[in-house]
Amino acid sequence: MAEVDDNDAWQIATLGVAVVANDARHCEQVLAEIVAYVRASRLDSEVLDVQSEVIAFGNGHEL
Numbered sequence: 001m002a003e004v005d006d007n008d009a010w011q012i013a014t015l016g017v018a019v020v021a022n023d024a025r026h027c028e029q030v031l032a033e034i035v036a037y038v039r040a041s042r043l044d045s046e047v048l049d050v051q052s053e054v055i056a057f058g059n060g061h062e063l
Helices: 024-041
Strands: 002-005 014-016
Touching: none
Parallel strands: none
Antiparallel strands: 002 014
């Protein structure tokens, strides 16, 4: 996880997360759990937008 944009604004943070796995569904599940964790644990903040992309190699499900 890293702050990837809006570095000069203290009121906003744009975070990037990378997940690597041998199954695309697992990546999607982990990303969803990360978003749920941030929403549940940071009650002093608001998640405004979520964008995700899974890049699959091979047949797209298992390598």
